[in-house]
Amino acid sequence: MFISIRGRVLVNVEALNMTESVGNYVKHRRVPVIIPETYATYFVPAISGESIAHGFQEVLAEEAKKNDLPVCELCKKGIFLKSTNESVFKESFGQDPPKDEFEFERIVVGNCLVEDVGGFLYAPKAGGNVKRTSNFYTGYMIPTKEALENVVIEPQLHSRYALGTKFVEEGQMIYYVELSSAVYTFSFDLDTGYIGRATFVYDKAGQDIVNDRKKRIEVTLNALQKFLIEFMFGAKKTRFLPVVEWESLVMAVSDDVWTVPSPFTKNYIDKARKKLERVSYDTKLFVYPEQGEFEEVVIDAIDEAKQKL
Ligand SMILES: [Zn+2]
16 A cells, blocks of 8 residues: 655644754755756755655654554664664664564664564674565655745844843853744655564565564554644754645555655646546645645544555
């Protein structure tokens, strides 16, 4: 089963993805984006795929714990080092890493849903790498084509300052946080084909290595539903909680890889429908706002996905 999600979301006053801080100045992430037709390049605010993936894996870890599915010691705490080396493996799984590559993947997948779904890369100093590619795909959120030329990043001044106290003389603490507001694109795909299955050793790829594959996929889909509905990603949300409004969303549920066209241009929903006329793997589209409230559309799509299991 393959689920593809594309959307456009208005995010006002956000500081969801910050890069370095220079002194007391915290910078928003920026990326170069080219406008079609003119090919002019703009440096615009963006939210990285890593940031989105981190958010999703946090929800996934929580859902796994709630449903008695295994999560390793580190992923459990939202630390996604994901079997980087011997000591990380030991801390995560309470044993030494096995030498056999198939056995290695089996232990990681069997004992951590986050690494089953989100992949890992084991690269010990002595060599003998083992890797597992993520079963979900996401990328940068960038301003949509219409928003691109007008988007701005604005540093906002804040102070921790208490007049009338002796601390004032010690210096006024001021700081700047760059904020932005834009209609952003959103992209996320999930391919369940290899969840709970071996991938690394060529002649064993595709073999089941767990006995609860269906439950794992169901829990992953529940996590995806919660992640979308509650917009659970991004940093600085304790004091810079953005004002979020989904403009549109398309979810496609298929038997094979079928991706929704890019939401960078406004006509992506029409493009998705036209694509469906030509290509379909028992593909069904779920479209917000046409087919109901945001939550309704997400839940309908996730239910459809569950029926395919
Ligand atoms: Zn883990």
